[in-house]
Amino acid sequence: MAEKIKAGHVHMSGCTGCLVSVADNYEGLLKVLDDYVDWVYDLTLADVRHIPEMDVAFVEGSVCIDDHLSVEEILETRKKAKVVVALGGCAAYGNITRFCRGGQWNQPQHESYLPIGDIIDVDLYIPGCAPTPQQIRNVVVMAYLLLKGNDEQKTLAAQYLKPLMQLAERGTTACGCDVMYDIINQGLCMGCGSCAASCPVRAISMEYGKPNINRELCIKCGACYSQCPRSWYDSGIVDNYEAIMDAVDGALKVGE
Ligand code: SF4
Numbered sequence: 001m002a003e004k005i006k007a008g009h010v011h012m013s014g015c016t017g018c019l020v021s022v023a024d025n026y027e028g029l030l031k032v033l034d035d036y037v038d039w040v041y042d043l044t045l046a047d048v049r050h051i052p053e054m055d056v057a058f059v060e061g062s063v064c065i066d067d068h069l070s071v072e073e074i075l076e077t078r079k080k081a082k083v084v085v086a087l088g089g090c091a092a093y094g095n096i097t098r099f100c101r102g103g104q105w106n107q108p109q110h111e112s113y114l115p116i117g118d119i120i121d122v123d124l125y126i127p128g129c130a131p132t133p134q135q136i137r138n139v140v141v142m143a144y145l146l147l148k149g150n151d152e153q154k155t156l157a158a159q160y161l162k163p164l165m166q167l168a169e170r171g172t173t174a175c176g177c178d179v180m181y182d183i184i185n186q187g188l189c190m191g192c193g194s195c196a197a198s199c200p201v202r203a204i205s206m207e208y209g210k211p212n213i214n215r216e217l218c219i220k221c222g223a224c225y226s227q228c229p230r231s232w233y234d235s236g237i238v239d240n241y242e243a244i245m246d247a248v249d250g251a252l253k254v255g256e
């Protein structure tokens with residue numbers, strides 16, 4: 001088996017829900033840690049004080065720009081990691097932390113939060129609030145296969161990761177209109193209601209099984225977009241879904 005990749009979790013301003021989602025992989029996580037990944041940095045789980053060199057940094061939460069240590073930490077992460085992943089809606093779009101601007105403060109001195117892509121280049125987004133355990137596990141395994149796998153595995157991994165990279169290229173803002181244009185108008189909405197449930201200002205209501213968005217209320221936090229299971233839909237994945245999932249399952253079975 002090829003050498004493990006080095007990965008870590010960088011905790012900015014978030015609720016730790018994404019890290020809980022990582023841990024919710026249970027024995028799958030142990031398998032990943034046994035065979036594929038050295039988890040070299042994680043302030044919540046390990047006593048490592050300085051950000052080390054990493055292949056992949058999973059960043060949870062947005063950056064409080066009133067706190068210079070947070071800004072330095074995210075800049076340091078970019079320097080030390082070959083690949084930076086925005087783990088979850090707050091890192092990717094600001095999500096609920098955007099709501100802290102203009103009146104709702106966690107702490108009086110912490111008023112302004114930015115998604116990490118407004119400060120550093122980000123390679124890949126894992127959307128969701130929180131992303132599912134499977135999504136995170138799949139990205140970890142696919143990152144390993146992309147960096148260390150054979151040619152076929154590299155092709156599958158690139159296919160799986162491409163739409164997540166495109167999300168990162170798309171930028172750090174998302175609003176209810178994006179849900180309307182990119183998902184509902186494209187015929188992709190399956191009426192699950194996740195967007196309405198995630199909206200912090202109740203700008204979305206479900207009408208006749210589909211989201212109805214009140215643009216006047218929308219604060220452009222991106223929660224609905226990052227929570228929608230269709231927001232990173234890609235037909236390339238659907239066409240090759242079985243081979244991609246077989247690659248993940250196969251990787252997780254090696255050495256069992
Ligand atoms: S509709 Fe709601 S969840 Fe979506 S971006 Fe606007 S405020 Fe955020």
Ligand code: SF4
Binds near residue numbers: 190192194
């Ligand atoms: S989360 Fe996405 S798929 Fe679900 S109802 Fe909203 S727009 Fe439709």
